[in-house]
Amino acid sequence: MTLTWEMLQDRALRGDPAGLLTLLIRAPEQERLAIAGDVEAGIRKSDRDAWWRSESAPGYANPNPGYALAVIGCMPTAARAAALLTRGNMRTWATIGAPRLTEVARFRQIPWQGELGRRIAERLPARDADGNLWPVISALLQAGDAEPPITENVVRAWHAHLVSVRTHRRDRSAPPPLSMRLRDDPHRDVLLPGLFEFAGLGADMSGGSWNETTGSWSNEPRLPGIIAYLIGEGILERKTYVDLTVDRLLRGGKPNELRPFALLHDALEPTVDELSSHALDYARLLPEAPGAVATLAQKALRTVDDAGRLELETLLDTSGPTLVRKEKTLVKAQLTWLERVARREPARAGEVLETVAAAFGHPALDVQERALVLIGKQIAALDPGTVARLADASAVLAGDLPARAAGLFGVAAPVTGDEVPELPPAAPPAAMPPPITTAAELAEELVVLVHERSAIHWERVLAGLVTLYATEGSATLRAALQPVLDRYPGHFAESSWNRTEPLLHLGVAIHSVIDPGRSGGLWGRLVTSVRTAWQDGRRGGHDSALSATPDGVLGLRVAELATQLTRTMVPLIMATPTHVTGSVDPSVLLERLRRAEAEGWQPWPVDFEQALLRLPRRTDPGVVAGATALTSPAGRQFAAWLTRGGLPDPVTRRFEQTPDTGRRDHWARDVRRVVAAMSPARDGGLRLERQLLTLAPAAHPEAYPDTFHESGDVLTMVLPHHREAAAAWVLPELAAMADQEQRAGAEVLPLLAECSGPVGPALAYGVAYGLGARHQENRIAAGDAFLTLAGRPEPFAAAVGAALTDLGADGVLKLSRVVPALTDVHRAGASVALWEVLAAALPGLLPAAPRGLPDLLELSTQVARAVRADSRIAGLAEIAARDGSSRLVKEARRLQTVLGH
Structure with missing residues (x-):
């Protein structure tokens, strides 16, 4: 019986790899080679999705494993075999397993197994969907005595299989521990360094894994500790991996990408000699690396300095940019270190303290104050030139510190400028x-x-x-x-x-x-x-x-x-907008209606109502006069609409949704949410009006609302001059960004700000929720909305402040999220509006003292000084008068000083 492609295909489709293997082994080599072209053509024509359709088709098996046997059994070269096995319609072929594939290759005595393994490895996708692929590649490489290509995808596939607990043993015994798997891996010495060389692999290493020893899941990356263990056993060379680790940290990346290497660094516990040899590398990491890595570098440099092996110039050069990092713990530790160095080397204390003055530019007032106090302790020993330079550097101090610095350095207290910082008016909406x-x-x-x-x-x-x-x-x-x-x-x-x-x-x-x-x-x-x-x-x-x-x-x-x-x-x-907010210029709609009258047709009714809802609140008298000259039904309705002032503002009311104690999930039981109820201000009106302006929220919050995630701009364009109505509809989704940590939804906030109309509780709470959102991009969107509102004439700040009080007092909003967002608003120039928000929020927040309140007080001090505020904040004096030196009391005193009370 002559071997044919149809025979092989039949067994592949029936899921009979053993029968297919028997056909290949019994056939002469000439017959196998003779049908290579047929095998090639058959696989190229096969159904791309057959591998998954077989799961729901009775009697129909995944043919890819059988096709893979046919490829190994019939192709004359590695190039042709690899071209077929890496086709898109050959996914999951490696589920056949390495033993059967190599059995066919050994039987044929083909010399290109190693070449085939390399070719398949070179074509590995970035994220291998087939977890069985690497074992087959490895088996082919070993059979051909070949080394794997060192590429990111190859190292990723090797690592994924290494840390996986899956095993293909027939006895189903537990896999050996990860330490043994790494120790005995044939490709370890070639591929393990690749984990350090390819930046994208750090995230792969940072995930947890199954611990075979304890029989439980470990959230900590296990590979760093195992590498350190093998180094201790002498299996891996210590110097190589110390150098690789420091070099990988130097090349940077996201914190989760660097975490495994930071853990390895700690596990290796470098000696003073090793740390000293990399001192300049640590000096580069300290000011620039993510917080955890910078802390590691700081610890390493202090060890080198304590051993007397760190050049002072290196410390001073790296300290300047380090002292303005946002991580206050890191910065304060650097200040403490510099203070020790200044006392240790009095001859160079001036240089050290001038470096300390770099912390005057830190955004946190307590860091600025710490630097100022540190300098004050040693100022008596400084020469006049150094003191003068320190006085000049103190010009950037904020809050109550400029006056203190003036007294310390013996100079005149700085006077704030005559102009209060103010945003320019917001640009009008762009044309369509x-x-x-x-x-x-x-x-x-x-x-x-x-x-x-x-x-x-x-x-x-x-x-x-x-x-x-x-x-x-x-x-x-x-x-x-x-x-x-x-x-x-x-x-x-x-x-x-x-x-x-x-x-x-x-x-x-x-x-x-x-x-x-x-x-x-x-x-x-x-x-x-x-x-x-x-x-x-x-x-x-x-x-x-x-x-x-x-x-x-x-x-x-x-x-x-x-x-x-x-x-x-x-x-x-008729309703086609003239501006990107959805607004329709009344003069344009007038011309459209004039054309309709001249040509003898009437607008479609829904389209015309939408056009009326898009008209601004104020209309040029000339347009109103032109509208009164129209005679068609639509023209007369247009004129009446303009004459009566358009759509009355709906009534929106704060509505508190209480936790649902009957729910099992933790979120629903614990969270209250503030949304808005809405009703029209009149009976009658347009047919679209009542449904648009009627909103009755449920008693309990909705879990993960997503109605407007993909249509926020469609929503705001319906009522572009009544943004409070649109905000009422979308408010549950804005709230969910903070109380359920949803990611989507904030895109609508800048759109609402660009629209017009009074700001009521719906939009005020929406902005507040956005400022306290879990994800930074949502807080940025809320900040953009704040800046736009600050450039518009409609008042909004007091309402936002009241919302922040309501939501922040009991922790519904986390002030640790709100303060950075408001800080960005301050730096962008909206300080006047921001002070209105803070002045409205603080009286309610001070008695509650929620977590993060000292940071909010610190920001308030900076803003108050910038706008030269002199208002009295209820409850502030009482906190400032308390005994003790807690940060809350210190920041209250600081704000009280700036306010002049």
Whole structure:
């Protein structure tokens, strides 16, 4: 029986590797080589996803392991074999295991096993999805007496297999300890140094692993300790790994990437000689490395200095930048060290203390004060020139320290400038991008919308579709848009998960133009949903294709477009914004309505209501006069809207959601959340109005809300001049950034700030929650919103301060997160508004004394001095008058001094 590819494929598909192996072994070498081309062609044609489809197909096995046997058994060269085994449709082939593959190779006596191992290793992906791949590569390399290529991906795969507890032994016995696995690994000496050489591998080493000795999971990286143990046993060379460790720390990286090497450094316990040989390296690490590594370097340098082997110039050069690091513990330790050196070497005390003065530029007042006190202890021994230079350096001191420094150095106290720092007015919102003018441009924008569903892209696509249908017709749009629909069928064709997606409704609208009748059933449901929304003022509900939340207004508009586009021949959309906030210029809407009257058509009703909701609060009298001359129903409604002042502000109220004691999860039982309830200020009004302005929160907080994570800009564009209403809807998600440590959601805060309208409890609490968010990027977004609000005329600071008091007094917001965010606001120039926030927040926070309050008082001192504040803070004097020297009392006294009370 002659061997054929079909025979091998049949056994592979049936999951019979033993039978396939028998066929290969029994066939002559000539037959195996003769079908190499057929094997190659068959594998190239095979189903790319067969490896996972087999899991849900009875009687159908993953063919990749069998195909791998066929490759090893038939290919004439390593190059052709590696090309097949590394194809995308050959994932998981290595589950066949190394013994069977090497058995075929040994039987054929092929000389290129080592070359095959190297070729496969060179093509390893960055993150190997097949955990069985490295054992096969290793077996091939050993069989061919070849060394592995030293690349990041190879070292990563080797390390991942090394620390894994999985074993392929048939007896299922426990794997040997990690120390034994590393000691006996055939590739250890070649690949272990690669863990130090490739920067991306530090994070791989920092994870925990299973400890076979204790039978438990260890959160600590185990490899550093094992490397140190093998060095102690003489298996690894100590000098090599000390040098590698210090060199890896020098090359830097994120803290988690450097942590394993810092642990190894500690485990090695370098001698004084070893530390001295790397003194300049530690001097580079101290001012620049992450905190834990800098602390390690500081300890090493102090050991060298205590041994009398550290040059003073090296210490002074590295101390200057170290003394302005944010880690106060590290900085204070450096100051203590410098104080000892100054006393030890009185002849050079002036140089040392001038270096100490670098700490005057530290952002923390207690660090500045410590440096000043240290200098004051030794100032009597300094020459006049040194004292003068120290006095000059003290010009950067903040809070109450400038006056103290003036007394110490015998100079005049500095006088703050006449101008209070103030932000310039915020720039007006940018204009919308120009309209789409060609079908090709519309197709491009549609593709962009699929990938980035921003409100601006939505508005351009809707306006472009309506205008181009009126001017270019169906044929032109069909030629441009049909390829886009074909390319993204999952977005524009109905499925169980996208029935309320505006993108699906847009697909219906496009099909109604280029292929009428294709979406008849869905088109009919959209007609019903639009009719219900218009007649009852209600979106959402059972079987509705529309969302009930405000961002659902976009879905309603798209649905209206889909049902009206080919029926009414309206040539333009009324609600297309003129600015990126969603605002519509009244003069532009006036011209649109004049055109409608001149051409004899009426705007679509939902589109027109959205246009009215986007009008600003104040309108030029000339536009109002022009509106009163309109005669169409829409024109008269426009004139009445302008005359009556537009949409009244809704009523928003603080609403406290209490912990749900009936829930098992820890979060729901312990956290209170403040959100906003909202109701319209009037009965009647627009059909969209009541649902947009009515919000009744539940009694208990919602866990991990995410309604607006991807549509914050769509939400703010609905009511661009009533940002308090939009903030009320999105507030639960902003709160979750702080009390549930969610990452998404803060992008909406700067958008709300760029809109207009009074700031009420919803936006104030939203900003407060953002300032106390878990993730830094969210606090930055909240800071950006704060800066924008500070440049606008609407008052907001007192409301934000009250929110910070409410949420900070009992620890709902962590002041340790809030203070750095407010510090950035101060440095950006919004000090006047920030002082209003602090002056409103401190009276309520002082009695509660939450954790982090001293830091907030320290910031308040800096801000108060910058704006020359003279207000009285209730409760501050009482704390400042307490006995003792706790940091809270010291910072209260400092602020009291700056305020002049």
